[in-house]
Amino acid sequence: MNFVQYMLAFLVLYLCAYALINRVCQCIEHCATARAYSKFRENGVLVKMDDVEAGIMKSKKEKNNVKETVS
Incomplete structure (x- = not known):
């Protein structure tokens, strides 16, 4: 693999990891909001x-x- 392929692979992995983490964080936020609303x-x-x-x-x-x- 050459440099361009490594960069492309890194970009794809980064986007996948970012999308996964973003999705998990949105789920946690939604669950917390729903839990507070139900209380x-x-x-x-x-x-x-x-x-x-x-x-x-x-x-x-x-x-x-x-x-x-304070500042």
């Missing part, structure tokens, strides 16, 4: 996805504010 429903709290998104945005904004004040 809210078990406790009788009606949660809309818009409310969840707003809470996430608020949390990110607070985290960024803390980083700015």
Whole structure:
């Protein structure tokens, strides 16, 4: 095999590994979201996805504010 074939093989292996890891991470994220949502429903709290998104945005904004004040 020459250099071009090695590079092509490396690229294909890298893409396959990346796709596999990405798929596993998406699955873990989906399962965690579903588990958290089901716990809210078990406790009788009606949660809309818009409310969840707003809470996430608020949390990110607070985290960024803390980083700015610490810096």
